[in-house]
Amino acid sequence: MIQKRLVILEAKMTSKLILMKYSRLTIFLFFFSSCFLFWRCANPIAPEGGPKDTKPPKPLNFDPPNFSANFKDNSIKIDFDEFIALKNQATEVTVSPPLKNVPDLRLRGKSLVVKLEDTLSANTTYSIDFGKSISDITENNALSGFRYVFSTGPYIDSLSLRGTIVNAFDLIPPKEAFALLYIDRYDTIAFDSLPLKVKPYYVTKANEKGAFIFHNLRATPMKLTALVDQNGNLIFDQASERVAFSDSLVHPYYIPKPKFDSSANLKDSLKIIADTTKKGETKVRPSGYSAKKATADSLKKDSLAKIPAIPNNLLFLFDDIDSTQRIQKSMVIKKGLVMINFRFPVKALHLKPLNCDTTRPWAIQEYSTFKDSLYLWLTDPKMDSLILRVCQDTSVLDTLKLELLSKENKSAGKKDQEKIFLGVNTNANAATFNQFAGNFILSFSYPLSLGKLSLIRLMQDKDTLKPKVYFTDSLKRSIAIATKWKEDKNYSVFVRDSAFIGLNGLANDTLRFGFKTRQLRDFGNLILEIDISKRPGNYVIQLLNEHDALLGEKQIKGNGKVKFEYLNPGKFKVKAIFDRNYNGRWDTGNFRKKIQPEEVFFLDKIIEVRANWDVEEKWAPSSSF
Secondary structure, eight states: OHHHHHHHHHHHHHHHHHHHHHHHHHHHHHHHHHHHHHHHHHSOOOOSSSOOOOOOOOEEEEESOTTBSSOOOSEEEEEESSOEEEOOHHHHOEEESOOSSOOEEEEETTEEEEEOOSOOOTTOEEEEEOTTOEEETTTOOBOOSOEEEEESSSSOOOEEEEEEEEETTTOOOOSSOEEEEEOOOOSSSOGGGHHHHSOOSEEEEOOTTSEEEEEEEOSSOBEEEEEEOSSSSSSOOOTTOEEEEOSSOBOOBOOOOOSSOGGGHHHHHTTEEEEEOTTSOEEEEEOSTTOOOOOHHHHHHOGGGGSOOOOOEEEEEEEOOOSOOOEEEEEEEETTEEEEEESSOOOSEEEEESSSOOSSOOEEEEEOTTSSEEEEEESOTTOOEEEEEEEETTEEEEEEEEEOSOHHHHHOOHHHHHTOOOOEEESOBTTEEOGGGOOEEEEESSOEEEEOGGGEEEEETTEEEOOEEEEOSTTOOEEEEEOOOOTTOEEEEEEOTTSEEETTSOBOOOEEEEEEEOOGGGOEEEEEEEOOTTSOSOEEEEEEETTOOEEEEEEESSSEEEEEEEEOSEEEEEEEEEOTTSSSSOOOOBTTTTBOOOOEEEOSSOEEEOTTOEEEEEEOGGGOO
């Protein structure tokens, strides 16, 4: 009986211990779960599974209201539907007409407060364009095309003006450019000189495609320019600033509001420009440097195609230069070679060295193609400095002082100097030679004072040939080796040591150049049928690769065919320059003399040339715009 009670008591004790153990476990789990929940609440994370926010902030209320007349406040409050962030205010926010003091922008909760610290002009419509400075704080969605407009007078000006800005040389839109409008309101400053001295009356920023649009303009003739502003003062006063201008005064016009979402109005409108032809017909086409014509299908999809035709103000940016001849750069390229770069092609140039014997030739002169750079090959290899007076006509441009030898060269021993040889290069590329494009060329690093052409030997496989060997230039820097080249054959050129000696006293080492000729079927040809009858003149037709490197160019003065032959297979661009002054090159403009840069045109497609193929294209460059 006692034993039975002991068993029952032991069972009760075991049950109690088990209950106590599970109670502690329950309490521990409850405590851990509570801590985890509190931690989750204290560390908010983005909800998972929901759609990503892609909408920019939306303005809800304006105080004073947007497009207010008789504006008399000095601050503006704009409420948004979410918290916002401000960025790049200096480059994105523009006020038109410009104010002396930049408005102060502050964030207060979900509101933006704009404080105006200037005295506003009477009866004037102002526009604050925020660009892409406003975005939400979660996904950084920028609010584009947002403006606040008000007038200090009884009405809001309602006219507009639009256009496109491109670089004059390559028709590519600039990254940062402003379109500027001026009103003739100064008695002491000539209208044409306003961009050089005062800020514009209206200003707007071009988008990434170069398109711009002015809103809320008054009805008066205006001067239109564009500027890549380097110092932020909106005045063309720096040599490094690029500028563009319209040849005539522009007149703002009324653009009816299209019947669709107004928030998309500005974004969509910047995608098109109108092209007015000589006959008065107007076509709407996409903006961009390629100047492609819009297709019927694209116009049907574009809701703005229904907008009445408007003028296209196309502005070409260029680097402005004055007419004063200057030395832009002078440098020692290598021992014995000096380069002087001029602003313009030189005429009647006179050089006078001040620290060397001028009774004997002290240098050989070599000009660049357009005579805007001069290379001086010095005849005395021991000369360690050069003091040179440079004159054009009777004017002294500059007195140059150049160190010809580096410290290392000055301290180098005689043994080190004996190890240096005259440099020799060829026009063979990767051991292959395009014999169809010309003869085999040896190019020397210095003009030659001595050259023994008989010490050059040419072999085809094991056969020795008797080529024609001759200098191609008066400076004796290049030698051509001519023979009846055969396709797909191995050739070798041997040059004996000391066969050639340069002006610097260096001789060549023993040389061997091995190469293989190409087959005609390896190449393709591009044949362009050019029509310039609508705009006669002198044109420079250029062939470029995909990276805009110049591969070749030819000049034409009338309709005809231009051939670029023996091209390696690849993709190419074609560019035309309307060469107004017949100098065979592209020339920039002059803002002060009201000279526009020379026009350029691009064929509106990339041309692919294949091996053993002739590609033929018809093109009228003058009708590209």
